[in-house]
Amino acid sequence: MSITVSLNDNWKMKKAGSQESFDCKVPCSVYKTLLDYKKIPDPYYRENEYISTQICDDDYDFETTFTADKAAVECKHTVLHFDGIDTIANVCLNGIHLGRVNNMHRVWEFPVHGIIKEGDNTLTVKITSPNRYIKEMDEKRHLWGVDSTMTGYTHIRKAHCMFGWDWGPMLPDMGIWRSVSLIVPDAGRILDVYYSQKHTDNKVTLKALLHIENHGCKKAMVEISDPQGNITAKTDISLEESAEYYETELVISDPQLWWVNGYGEQPLYICAVTLYDENDACADKNAQRIGLRTLTVSREKDQWGEEFCFINNGVKIFAMGANYIPEDQIVTRCNEVKTRKLLADCKAANYNFIRVWGGGYYPDEYFYDYCDENGIIVWQDFMFACSAYLLTEEFEETVRGEVRDNVIRLRNHPSLGLWCGNNEIESAWEYWGLPKDEEAKRDYLIIFEDIIPQVLKAYDPCENTFYWPSSPSSGGGFKDASSNHAGDMHYWDVWHNFKPIEAFREFYYRFCSEYGFESLPDIKTCRAFADETKGDFDLCSPVMAAHQKCVQGNEKIMYYLAQMVRYPYDFKQLIYSSQLVQADCIRSNVEHMRRARGRCMGSAYWQVNDSNPVISWSSIDYFGRWKGLHYYAKRFYGPCLISCDDTNRKKPVLNISNERMTAFEGVVKWTLRNNKAEILQSGEKSVNVPALTAQNVLDIDLSQELVSRTDPREKYLEYSIMENGKVLSFGTTLFVRPKEFTFLEPAITYGISESEDEFALTFCAENYAKSVCLSLKTADCVFSDNWFDIHGKEPVTIMIDKASLSRKMTAQELSEELEIMHN
Numbered sequence: 001m002s003i004t005v006s007l008n009d010n011w012k013m014k015k016a017g018s019q020e021s022f023d024c025k026v027p028c029s030v031y032k033t034l035l036d037y038k039k040i041p042d043p044y045y046r047e048n049e050y051i052s053t054q055i056c057d058d059d060y061d062f063e064t065t066f067t068a069d070k071a072a073v074e075c076k077h078t079v080l081h082f083d084g085i086d087t088i089a090n091v092c093l094n095g096i097h098l099g100r101v102n103n104m105h106r107v108w109e110f111p112v113h114g115i116i117k118e119g120d121n122t123l124t125v126k127i128t129s130p131n132r133y134i135k136e137m138d139e140k141r142h143l144w145g146v147d148s149t150m151t152g153y154t155h156i157r158k159a160h161c162m163f164g165w166d167w168g169p170m171l172p173d174m175g176i177w178r179s180v181s182l183i184v185p186d187a188g189r190i191l192d193v194y195y196s197q198k199h200t201d202n203k204v205t206l207k208a209l210l211h212i213e214n215h216g217c218k219k220a221m222v223e224i225s226d227p228q229g230n231i232t233a234k235t236d237i238s239l240e241e242s243a244e245y246y247e248t249e250l251v252i253s254d255p256q257l258w259w260v261n262g263y264g265e266q267p268l269y270i271c272a273v274t275l276y277d278e279n280d281a282c283a284d285k286n287a288q289r290i291g292l293r294t295l296t297v298s299r300e301k302d303q304w305g306e307e308f309c310f311i312n313n314g315v316k317i318f319a320m321g322a323n324y325i326p327e328d329q330i331v332t333r334c335n336e337v338k339t340r341k342l343l344a345d346c347k348a349a350n351y352n353f354i355r356v357w358g359g360g361y362y363p364d365e366y367f368y369d370y371c372d373e374n375g376i377i378v379w380q381d382f383m384f385a386c387s388a389y390l391l392t393e394e395f396e397e398t399v400r401g402e403v404r405d406n407v408i409r410l411r412n413h414p415s416l417g418l419w420c421g422n423n424e425i426e427s428a429w430e431y432w433g434l435p436k437d438e439e440a441k442r443d444y445l446i447i448f449e450d451i452i453p454q455v456l457k458a459y460d461p462c463e464n465t466f467y468w469p470s471s472p473s474s475g476g477g478f479k480d481a482s483s484n485h486a487g488d489m490h491y492w493d494v495w496h497n498f499k500p501i502e503a504f505r506e507f508y509y510r511f512c513s514e515y516g517f518e519s520l521p522d523i524k525t526c527r528a529f530a531d532e533t534k535g536d537f538d539l540c541s542p543v544m545a546a547h548q549k550c551v552q553g554n555e556k557i558m559y560y561l562a563q564m565v566r567y568p569y570d571f572k573q574l575i576y577s578s579q580l581v582q583a584d585c586i587r588s589n590v591e592h593m594r595r596a597r598g599r600c601m602g603s604a605y606w607q608v609n610d611s612n613p614v615i616s617w618s619s620i621d622y623f624g625r626w627k628g629l630h631y632y633a634k635r636f637y638g639p640c641l642i643s644c645d646d647t648n649r650k651k652p653v654l655n656i657s658n659e660r661m662t663a664f665e666g667v668v669k670w671t672l673r674n675n676k677a678e679i680l681q682s683g684e685k686s687v688n689v690p691a692l693t694a695q696n697v698l699d700i701d702l703s704q705e706l707v708s709r710t711d712p713r714e715k716y717l718e719y720s721i722m723e724n725g726k727v728l729s730f731g732t733t734l735f736v737r738p739k740e741f742t743f744l745e746p747a748i749t750y751g752i753s754e755s756e757d758e759f760a761l762t763f764c765a766e767n768y769a770k771s772v773c774l775s776l777k778t779a780d781c782v783f784s785d786n787w788f789d790i791h792g793k794e795p796v797t798i799m800i801d802k803a804s805l806s807r808k809m810t811a812q813e814l815s816e817e818l819e820i821m822h823n
């Protein structure tokens with residue numbers, strides 16, 4: 001039987017040449033270990049980043065001692081297997097050099113027969129300073145990269161953002177960031193298996209391509225179990241010593257199809273491969289979960305150009321989600337619990353889509369497992385972003401290896417929606433006025449339009465998984481990468497180019513894969529990196545500047561706030577206002593796109609998460625706290641959404657975007673109210689909106705109501721849709737910017753009741769209360785809704801799942817913890 005022994009425990013780290021060593025466990029790295037031993041201050045605190053970057057000017061050694069038995073020594077095929085080394089390193093066993101590694105994103109294996117000894121063995125990984133490496137490389141040949149990142153980062157195959165990004169500090173860590181093991185294959189080993197599917201009438205033909213290292217096995221068996229655990233298909237394959245690849249087909253009838261979240265269930269089948277040796281004993285096993293589905297991108301021509309939309313089992317999907325970045329700048333601190341929680345928060349906000357952005361790393365299995373289990377389409381960038389690269393022989397070889405390793409690892413996940421070459425490099429060459437570098441521009445085309453497609457053809461051809469050369473792109477070749485007529489688009493004129501928030505609505509994108517707006521994180525998060533007693537709670541303080549990585553970012557926040565809301569006199573109000581303006585900006589963009597369903601088929605705002613406590617575009621901060629935007633996302637990504645097109649403020653149009661597989665049959669209701677929330681006019685209409693369509697359902701004429709100068713400042717429109725007596729979606733529209741509205745003191749009151757699992761908070765007000773934000777002073781929780789409006793005395797009930805509370809509390813304690821803010 002093939003044996004895999006984990007070598008994750010029992011490592012020691014030391015600076016090269018130093019005597020002082022630290023015990024650690026894989027995943028381990030320089031910052032993580034030094035922080036664990038309190039040898040360095042928290043690099044996220046105040047301005048500590050600036051004394052932390054240079055730690056990686058030195059080389060570091062990692063070493064372990066492990067015991068090998070006779071079988072490991074005698075087996076001719078024993079290998080040392082590394083799932084991830086960060087990055088340039090020499091690996092030695094018992095003082096013998098096994099090899100040099102140069103790519104954080106690759107898997108490395110070293111044959112050790114003849115080197116490994118029975119008893120104790122010493123394994124050493126000597127890591128070169130990434131700071132020194134990129135500096136030396138860039139001195140030889142400068143390559144273009146973004147300004148917020150350490151010069152030369154593009155020369156090394158290491159998560160770019162570790163060198164700093166416009167939301168992350170420069171902490172270019174080094175270490176063994178993924179598992180290490182010793183594999184003793186004995187009679188044989190299953191290297192990988194590729195499953196591809198053909199769907200015909202109520203039947204799926206599953207092709208299994210087995211990649212086997214055979215040292216005397218005679219037979220392999222493939223067995224498919226359905227989601228209920230019954231074996232639905234099974235086949236044997238006889239093996240020959242000389243062949244590496246075997247192909248077999250299995251037919252699954254009455255397939256239980258895998259659907260994207262919101263369109264159906266996510267049944268998962270288990271595909272198990274067993275290898276048998278000549279005595280019919282099991283030599284190795286491999287089990288993977290797959291979903292029976294078709295999932296690709298449609299680029300059909302239409303009246304607006306060429307559509308760009310995911311199509312799952314023949315159904316065109318409106319993708320709703322956000323961009324994902326590494327969850328920690330110190331990537332060795334990432335873990336399954338945190339990732340699952342983050343993704344569960346995405347699902348709670350009705351995401352069906354997530355884009356893994358190309359400046360980080362290829363996530364761990366558990367990221368995709370969650371997406372498989374919950375129907376979240378993954379847009380997978382290859383890890384190239386905003387840079388020029390040069391195809392030296394070494395670079396090409398390692399890139400080919402990286403693409404192959406990751407495609408093999410991820411290709412069977414049903415949630416994998418597309419492969420994308422890179423982030424923003426095609427558009428950078430086309431529009432950003434980069435320094436002239438014909439060689440690097442030519443190499444761009446070779447890498448993303450030649451090498452990657454070649455590797456994909458061998459391991460996951462585009463008839464199975466769609467390939468897109470860059471994001472944004474219209475199909476490649478520097479041809480109109482940022483078109484509104486084809487492909488995907490990144491829209492940054494609002495924010496980076498100071499365009500007014502409404503400018504977004506001037507265009508119709510086919511698929512908007514990036515657009516964003518910054519805000520400050522929760523005050524508890526600010527307290528974790530700033531010291532109020534030292535004057536840090538001021539947007540213009542050096543500490544706030546250090547935690548704002550975007551050029552002129554804090555200035556932009558103030559610039560947009562001044563347009564939208566009254567002056568925020570204290571820091572808490574500033575946080576509130578910044579989150580409100582962010583949420584409203586993204587809401588109005590998303591609603592615009594959802595009304596254009598058919599023409600626009602995807603929205604991914606920038607960005608869902610943070611890698612550190614920072615002022616950024618995220619909707620959930622580094623500590624997992626939801627900003628206003630995340631609560632808004634839960635509403636604007638709702639399967640059935642009512643929104644108001646208020647382009648002509650006196651004649652608003654109500655629209656229903658129905659992303660469900662069934663028609664919406666119900667009632668649309670509206671009221672025009674004054675600032676006391678008294679109803680001045682109202683109306684309702686029964687409507688039927690077919691599945692998977694968006695329709696304008698009601699035109700409202702308010703020209704008689706909005707006459708005087710004060711009318712729009714004192715009146716607002718409230719609307720909702722109801723189905724079977726249940727409100728599915730709701731909203732309000734002001735006729736002026738919030739700063740111009742005459743808000744009356746709302747005098748909010750509330751009562752708390754509780755059941756075993758939940759608290760219920762019921763709010764009322766004396767007048768109209770807009771964007772009521774609930775938070776807890778020192779604890780955390782997720783509210784069933786937040787940043788909501790209260791229409792005077794009409795009660796609003798908000799639930800708190802007790803399990804979401806960061807600590808247990810009584811109703812009385814909850815009431816003492818509760819803080820209420822409003823516009």
Ligand code: BMA
Nearest residue numbers: 165166167386423424514606
């Ligand atoms: C996009 C992204 C990131 C960046 C973000 C905010 O360009 O691809 O590179 O962090 O905008 O500027």
